[in-house]
Amino acid sequence: MSGSLFDDEVPPNAAGDKSAQAASVPLAERMRPRTLDELVGQEHLLAPGRPLREAIESDALQSIILWGPPGTGKTTLARLIATVTRARFVAFSAVLSGIKEIKAVMAEAEEARRRLGHRTILFVDEIHRFNKAQQDAFLPRVEAGDLVLIGATTENPSFEVNAALLSRSKVFVLKLLDQEALATILRRAWTDPERGLAREPEALSDEATAAIAKYANGDARVALNVLELVAGFAKRRKIARVEVSLIAELLERRSLLYDKTGEEHYNLIFALHKSVRNSDPDASLYWLGRMLEAGEDPLYIARRLVRMAVEDIGLADPQALSLCIAARDAVDFLGMPEGNLALAEAAVYLSIAPKSNALYTAYGAVQEDVQRTAAQPVPLHLRNAPTGLMKGLGYGAGYQYAHDLDAKVADMQCLPDNLRDRTYYTPTNEGIEKRIRERLQQIRERRRGVSQSEPHSQKNET
Numbered sequence: 001m002s003g004s005l006f007d008d009e010v011p012p013n014a015a016g017d018k019s020a021q022a023a024s025v026p027l028a029e030r031m032r033p034r035t036l037d038e039l040v041g042q043e044h045l046l047a048p049g050r051p052l053r054e055a056i057e058s059d060a061l062q063s064i065i066l067w068g069p070p071g072t073g074k075t076t077l078a079r080l081i082a083t084v085t086r087a088r089f090v091a092f093s094a095v096l097s098g099i100k101e102i103k104a105v106m107a108e109a110e111e112a113r114r115r116l117g118h119r120t121i122l123f124v125d126e127i128h129r130f131n132k133a134q135q136d137a138f139l140p141r142v143e144a145g146d147l148v149l150i151g152a153t154t155e156n157p158s159f160e161v162n163a164a165l166l167s168r169s170k171v172f173v174l175k176l177l178d179q180e181a182l183a184t185i186l187r188r189a190w191t192d193p194e195r196g197l198a199r200e201p202e203a204l205s206d207e208a209t210a211a212i213a214k215y216a217n218g219d220a221r222v223a224l225n226v227l228e229l230v231a232g233f234a235k236r237r238k239i240a241r242v243e244v245s246l247i248a249e250l251l252e253r254r255s256l257l258y259d260k261t262g263e264e265h266y267n268l269i270f271a272l273h274k275s276v277r278n279s280d281p282d283a284s285l286y287w288l289g290r291m292l293e294a295g296e297d298p299l300y301i302a303r304r305l306v307r308m309a310v311e312d313i314g315l316a317d318p319q320a321l322s323l324c325i326a327a328r329d330a331v332d333f334l335g336m337p338e339g340n341l342a343l344a345e346a347a348v349y350l351s352i353a354p355k356s357n358a359l360y361t362a363y364g365a366v367q368e369d370v371q372r373t374a375a376q377p378v379p380l381h382l383r384n385a386p387t388g389l390m391k392g393l394g395y396g397a398g399y400q401y402a403h404d405l406d407a408k409v410a411d412m413q414c415l416p417d418n419l420r421d422r423t424y425y426t427p428t429n430e431g432i433e434k435r436i437r438e439r440l441q442q443i444r445e446r447r448r449g450v451s452q453s454e455p456h457s458q459k460n461e462t
Contacts, residue, residue, distance in 0.1 A: 028224035030195040031188070032076050039080065040188075041181040041220075042073055045172055052172055059086050061121065063142055063149040065157050065166070068174025069264075071219030074152035077174075078123040081150065088112055091123040102137045106147070113146040120147050127151035128160035135162045142168055176218025183213050185220050186227050197231050207244040215251050226251065265296070269304055272347070277312045281351035288347045292340050302328035305346045316356035316431035323349050354431030362424040369419060376416035407446040 033039040036046055036053060045052045055061045061081065066074040082089040090105055109120035122138075124130070141147035142165070149169060153160060157171050177185075189196040190204050212230070216223035230250060234242050268291050275283035291301060305327065309320040327346035331339035385395035400410030415422060427433040427440065 026225070027189055027197065027228040028221045031185070031192070031224060032079065034080075034083075036080055036084070039073060039076065040184050041177040042077075042174055045174070046077075056081055056084055059084070061085065061148055061150075063147075063169040065127070065151045065153065065161060065169045065171045066174060067153055067155075067157050067171055069176055069218060070154055071216070071221040071223075072174040072177060073220070074174060075125060078125075078150055078152060081121065082123070085121055087148065088118050088120045089123070090120055091125070102134060106137065106141045109141050109146040110144070113144075119145070121150060122147055123150045123152070125152050126154075128153040128155040128157075132162050135165050139164055139168070177220055178218070179210065179213040182216055182218070182220060182223045183209050186212055186223055189224055189227055190231075197227070199231065203234075203240065204242045205244065208242045208247050211244045211247040211251075215247070268296075269301075272301075273304065273308055273312075276308050276347060276350045277355065279351055279355065281348045284347045284351045285344060288344060292336075292343070298331045298336055298339055298343060299328065301343055302331055302346075305343065305350065308350050311360045312355055312357060313350060313353050314356045314359035314433070315436055316354040316358075316428065316433045318432065320350055320353050354433070356428045356430050356433050358425060358427050358433060362426070365424050369422065373418055376418055379413065379416065381412065382414060407449065409443055409446040411447050 036056070039046060044050070047053065052064075066077060068074055078091065082091070088109075090108075092101060092105075105120075105122060109122070112118045112120055127135070138147065138149055142149055149165075151157075151161065151169070157166055161169075186209050187201070187204075190199050191201055192198065208230075212223055212226050215226060230242055230247065233239075233250060234246065239246065268287055272284060272287035272291065275287055288301065292298065302324070306321065306324045309324045313320040324346045327342040330342035333339075334342070380394045381396065381398040381400075383390070383395040385391040390396075398412075400412045402408050402410050413420060427437040429437065
């Protein structure tokens with residue numbers, strides 16, 4: 001395992017045709033930058049004078065986590081560190097390695113430091129795939145200074161890297177490549193005579209280049225894979241110049257960054273929820289479309305819309321909940337893509353509906369009181385008394401049957417003694433809640449006005 005595992009040179013085949021095998025290597029692999037100056041994008045981290053670049057070039061790198069979307073240069077940067085650093089460099093993937101391999105590397109790192117005075121830089125691709133025990137195995141050698149860890153992840157390190165390891169590492173965030181950076185990468189690969197496609201610059205139009213960059217959505221690997229596909233198609237069809245029409249023919253849909261279980265999944269659903277809450281139907285439709293077009297489970301979205309109906313609208317418009325349930329049923333009945341309009345209808349309705357979180361706040365207060373206060377018994381007058389024994393114990397005694405009262409409201413305590421005067425639900429003046437607020441005021445006035453001399457009708461209700 002010692003030494004760099006990243007060797008771009010392709011060995012010759014049995015017939016000695018090295019160039020043929022080199023050509024079989026994917027374009028995205030052949031075009032990996034060989035120096036920091038060749039790396040396009042991430043200038044906020046790697047421009048001359050930036051701390052990360054200086055640490056790499058001075059061989060003073062400490063443990064780091066490279067966090068960013070696919071195709072933004074995490075592995076490429078690790079390979080560049082391997083060529084620049086004077087430390088012993090070891091790399092493996094979290095997908096292929098387990099605790100046994102980790103322990104072996106740890107032992108080798110300790111031995112190299114003790115006997116030779118060499119530190120070890122360990123690159124772990126997809127570090128988020130390691131469980132807590134595997135990540136913990138790195139700690140002793142990191143703390144002892146025998147090992148510098150470089151972890152690469154597409155997932156938020158706050159959730160996927162354990163706290164002890166995260167506290168000993170510096171997190172660097174790699175950004176999606178903009179279209180200008182992707183266009184530079186595409187042009188370089190198109191014309192490079194040694195590692196690229198060795199085509200004439202004018203054989204790829206600027207519009208076609210921009211179309212590929214737009215499709216790739218910030219991912220250099222996707223962009224180069226598409227360019228290789230386009231070049232092969234153009235060669236077979238004997239097309240002298242690649243125009244945007246050819247790109248449109250080959251690529252029907254853009255590559256949308258999305259992970260149904262990762263951070264981007266939650267970023268998008270939160271964007272949808274907060275757009276609905278802010279009464280913005282256009283933004284709500286956009287984020288809904290982003291999720292649906294990327295392949296999100298429509299029933300997951302339907303469930304979240306139901307949640308929005310009860311959390312952010314509530315009784316200000318009770319119809320919102322019914323509409324969302326109907327949208328869920330429509331998706332289940334129609335399937336996709338027909339069901340997407342039902343979800344769109346629900347999202348727009350929720351956006352323009354009057355907003356109230358009064359129920360959400362009220363139930364939150366109830367949850368807090370349930371946890372915070374003593375669970376006192378149900379008052380006797382609220383209990384049913386189906387047996388003589390229970391009546392003898394006072395069950396139901398003093399219960400006031402509201403239907404028998406002129407005001408239809410009894411002056412009767414229904415909360416336990418320790419929460420006697422607690423108020424949870426305070427309706428807003430939005431939508432139907434305005435009428436509910438007025439109704440509650442009437443109920444309270446009636447309760448205060450109930451005559452103490454009015455005969456109480458006592459019944460046992462099941």
